[in-house]
Amino acid sequence: MTGYDEDYYERGVETGKSCYTSYRWIPELTIPMAMTMVDFLGIQRGQSVLEIGCAKGFLVKALRLLYRDAWGYDVSSYAITHCDPEVKEFCSQSSAMLNQRTWDFCIAKDVFEHIREEELPGFLQQIHAKKLFAVIPLGENKRFYAEANNFDKTHVICQPTLWWKEMFMENRWTPERSMWRVEGIKDSYYKDNPFAHGFFLLTSNK
DSSP states (O other): OOOOSHHHHHBHHHHTSOSOBSOOOOHHHHHHHHHHHHHHHTOOTTOEEEEETOTTTHHHHHHHHTTOEEEEEOSOHHHHHTOOTTTGGGEESOGGGGTSSOEEEEEEESOGGGSOTTTHHHHHHHOOEEEEEEEEEOEETTEESSGGGGSOTTOOOOOOHHHHHHHHHHTTEEEEEEESOBTTBSGGGTTTOTTSEEEEEEEEOO
């Protein structure tokens, strides 16, 4: 998982690296999405949440504004260095975050498709959490169903729902719920691409 540098976050469209341009805090988008996750997952005050792939920490910030004990982990040195100052102390590049305690919830939105297939099982087994919520772009035959998801050069897994369910089950995560829509997350895709993303709520079986 390399290449998540300044170009990726700030000039992704121009450089052909990603769909991001001037990646920044947009509260009118991120706070409602965080509230959707709180409601959908039933995250109570005092419960711990780790966002995997937190980038600059904007979802962590939104969850903390909603009084949840949120933390973040990301592999990008650039993103963590440029983390939102209000939550910088809660975000880290250290993979120890994955298992430093048993999290009540882990959230991985647009993350697992970036991990090489041979590395994904080990990564999933590192996560110590009671619940895992994953949002993943879906596809098959090396093409994502939503065309926009084909533009990110760091997307290395392109698979349909059943493949992901089997991957999770083989690596100690039991699917509790899976669906193609959670209203309030990825809404812009639904009209043209109703099956563009999978939303997986998983329970640890370890």
